[in-house]
Every structure is written in C-alpha cells, then in structure tokens.
Amino acid sequence: MAAVTSTIVMPISVMPTNVLFTQNQWQINTTAVCVATTENNTGTWIVTEQTPFHPVSHIWPDHPADRGDLIYQTKHYSVADCVVGAIEIATQQLYIASDIPVKRDTEGWVFVVAHYIALPLVIVAGEEVTLAVDKVYQQGLSRGHSGGHLSSLALNKVLHADFWRKDPSRRDELGNYDFHSYAQEKSLVSENCSIDHYRLGKTLRKRGLNSAEMVANLAEITLRMNQQLAQWLQLATPIVMRREGDTLTDSRYWQCDLGPEGVIEIPCGGTHATSLAEYRALTIEFEIISDQELVMITTAIVA
Structure with a gap:
C-alpha cells in the first residue's frame, strides 16, 4: 500500500x-x-x-x-x-x-x-x-513504547560502570554511556511490549564495550535492570509529551521525572503512557541470537 x-x-x-x-x-x-x-x-x-x-x-x-x-x-x-x-x-x-x-x-x-x-x-x-x-489498542502500544524508553535507560545505567573499558564519548539523558544508541539496529513496539535488536560488532568493541563479558553476565544485568525499573515505577510520576507545535512534522519529546535522577527528555514521535503509575511492573529478558546479535524484550504488566 x-x-x-x-x-x-x-x-x-x-x-x-x-x-x-x-x-x-x-x-x-x-x-x-x-x-x-x-x-x-x-x-x-x-x-x-x-x-x-x-x-x-x-x-x-x-x-x-x-x-x-x-x-x-x-x-x-x-x-x-x-x-x-x-x-x-x-x-x-x-x-x-x-x-x-x-x-x-x-x-x-x-x-x-x-x-x-x-x-x-x-x-x-x-x-x-x-x-x-481504537483507544485500548493505542494505549497498549503507548505503554509498550514508554516501557522501551525506560528499559534502554536502565540498560545503559547498568552497563555504564562495569562493562566499558574506555569512554565511548556518547552519553544518554542520564549521563550514562549510550550503549542503546550505539548498538540498536531496529526496534518494534507492540501492545505492552517493546523489542530492541542490538549488534555487538567490532565497531562497538573498538569504542570500548566488553561485549563478551556483557553476554556472559546477562543474568546479572537482567536482574539489576529489573530492580532499577521497579524503583522508577514506584515514583508513579507523570509522563509528558512536550510538543513544539501541533502538526505532524513539529518535534515532540518524551519527558519523565525519574526522581533523584531528574527530569529526562527524549526526542520521540510516538504515543506514550501518561504516567509510571500505569505499570504494575516492567520486566526485561534477553535472547542471544549470536555472539554479535542480542535482543532485549521489554514487557509491561498493567497496573
């Protein structure tokens, strides 16, 4: 079409x-x-x-x-x-x-x-x-999309101190090394779910990521990410879409108050949850496709 x-x-x-x-x-x-x-x-x-x-x-x-x-x-x-x-x-x-x-x-x-x-x-x-x-379908996609933003921030935060051997220069909105933007190849939002595909190639290793160590420690990374997401969700703060205009081509930004870590803002044109209180939980799991391919699945459990 x-x-x-x-x-x-x-x-x-x-x-x-x-x-x-x-x-x-x-x-x-x-x-x-x-x-x-x-x-x-x-x-x-x-x-x-x-x-x-x-x-x-x-x-x-x-x-x-x-x-x-x-x-x-x-x-x-x-x-x-x-x-x-x-x-x-x-x-x-x-x-x-x-x-x-x-x-x-x-x-x-x-x-x-x-x-x-x-x-x-x-x-x-x-x-x-x-x-x-279809309001129910749109809200399901919205929770999936916001969940994907939160999980990418949690992933960057968990990897920041322990899995980089040098500063790759690019940092995310929380000041952590931005593994997500460096490694992401594609993503897909669905109802109450977000899937991110990452490539752990030679370029990323040259930037300083210890990718083999990361893959070997995915169970620990998953646990720490889920704990971080649970802490953020307890804040129950609003999620705001800041708009620079009303038209399709005007810029829009996902904005959320993460408590002590401050209000963060990510450029995004999608639809989103209106509050962290919409979630009872956000859970992460990883699938290893190959030594250079990794998939992160974020699942939203509705409050």
Missing part, C-alpha cells in the same frame, strides 16, 4: 496535519482536505485537517499504525492502514510512505497523515468525517 496515488481532489488549502495522538483524544469530527484513489482503484487514501491516529513512520517504522474507524454519512469504514504522506503543492500529488521523495520541511511540500480505506470511497474534499481510534 505504499504506491503513489493516481488521482487527488484538493479544492481547499492543504496544511500539515494537526495531530492529536499525544493529547488523549480518541474521536474527533474533522474536515477531509484531500481524497486520493489508488492506481488499481481498490482503496482510498484520505487526508484530514487533524487526526487522533498515529501513522507508522516511513523512516523508522518501530511504532505500528493505530487502528480504528472513519465514519462518513453514518457509515463506519475500517482504517486498514495509517501512514505518513507528503503532498507536493505545485502538482497536488500525494505521495505515500516510502515513495515520499523529499525530507520534511522541504519548501513546496506538506507532510500529512494518510488514512487508508481498503475500498473505493467517494468523499468530497471539504466534507466532514469522524475519526475514531
């Missing part, structure tokens, strides 16, 4: 989509600003002025698209996919996901959220539709 759309109707001015998925809004009435039909005429992409749907990113697709319905003239249509799109103003052409040929903030382009309905649907641009997100 990443093909460039073939037709587009856009009689009103198009602006970057205003996003509401960081503001705990799950159903809104909004205006359709453009409607496009796929080349094989089997589905329709719909862009609206604002949306509570979180789209999957075409750059780092770790956070899945939200689920839910588009309601038009009392009929409910399942949103089969939700992705980042970009509209070239001069040609009024909508590009979808991996077919987007420009970076965000390129002059003459606007970035939007595109909702996919898996059938031909005639909506006149300018008409009102209702967008309703």
